[in-house]
Amino acid sequence: MTDMLRGSAVIAGAATAGIGEAFGYDTLELLAAASAAALKDAGLSIKDVDGLFAVTPYHPLTSLSVAEYLGIHPRFADTTFLGGASTVGFLKSAAMALQSGECDVALICYGSHQRTGAAGKKGRLLSPLLDTLPYEAPYRPRNPISSYALAAARHMHDFGTTREQLAEVAVAARKWAQLNPEAFMRKPLSIEDVLSSRMLSDPLTVRDCCLVTDGAGAIVLVRPDRVKDLPKPPVYVLGSATEISHRQIASMPDLTVTSARESGRRAYAAAGLGPSDVDLVQLYDAFTINTILFLEDLGFCPKGEGGAFVSGGAIAPGGVLPVNTNGGGLSCCHPGMYGVFAIIEAARQLRGEAGERSVKDADVALVHGNGAVLSVQSTAILGTAATV
């Protein structure tokens, strides 16, 4: 039996704004630019939005700030802050709100001007804005990097994963980025380049870490009864699920197993699909170890074999599994919380709008968001009209 929400929400519009550097723009301006573009993409107006699903790093009352800025009075709002998993998590609450009639047009949006806004000013990055963790602070971890480094070190210890295998992830992302005009980092990158980059927190170098960019993204969702009115091919939300496991890395039950195993299991079950049905994968690659952990936990290879799985260009263009086809957080963009960009890239692929990097005959995409320090995982399965 499939989930009652299967296919009950349709991505009608998707857009980005200010990817990379957006000099002179602030967060709400970028967010509004992406939102306006996504609504045009859906053939709708900002004034049609009655369900708002928004987060930024800088606005604790995000839904209020965004509603005021856009000049709307949403009757349903969700600002649940799950770090980088927030926007993928919103696919569930948006689908529930649409299906129950709590809203008719749902706008999921995110933005940040952390790169250009940070010029000469420390503290515009997301991490320093978060709460101080009293049982970590005395040890001065360079977070979030050090927390992911601890997970990578344990994975290497338990399974023999190598720094070269981590580097394969960064190199594959760069090769996809070279096919994406929107990507911020498109220069050639080799495994040797990654290994010889500046070490930040062993075993992660600066090239094992995501970019720091500006950018905003927005998605518009409606119920399937409106599909015939949409200007673009519909992308259905077939299933989604979230699971939270901890806040700080010392409380993660097993550093080599994330809650993606559980969020993935439930998202697949809701969609009535499994890993072998998935044509392309968009994972939150804040660090190279993420891609390896999530490929394992989402069932694309057995636990411990993620390093071998990504080797030899297997997730790069022309490989066995298309992963992060926009270049991901490692090479396309990373404005603090990446989740929405994974959804947008999946939608573009399923609509056949991905140009040179298009995955042929793609009907099913898996999107995966991750928040804080492997703390919360959100998985969604998206599909074309052929899947419903």
Next chain:
Amino acid sequence: MQTIPDTSPASGTDGPGPARAYEDALAQGVFLIQKCNQCAGHIFYPRLVCTHCGADDLRAVEASGDAVVYSTTVVRQGAEEGGDYNVALVELAEGPRLMSRVENVDPERVAIGMKLRLSLKDEGGKPVVVFVPPEVRP
């Protein structure tokens, strides 16, 4: 020997909560963890509820001080900023893990599985829980 305070919530919210009780004991040179009176599991950091079974029936106990390295990293920074240093996840003999630092050994030589002993350190007037390999315990 420091008296181990009652951190169970049975007495309501009179007196110090578990976090303050932990800090007070640490200032006296005692590293406390908590043991559940219902399931006998240990937890760290100090809380009001047991994360193993959900009971609100915890008592503070002094940790044995034995531990192993669960994972480790070296934070890299220039010598002018103080140089490289270790950050580790340490697993106590009783089970809980915490973030800490392994001292008296080159940060790069800290290895997963390495045996450790507790060592309390004064940093700017504040007690900090660090660990050392037992053979080099000061």
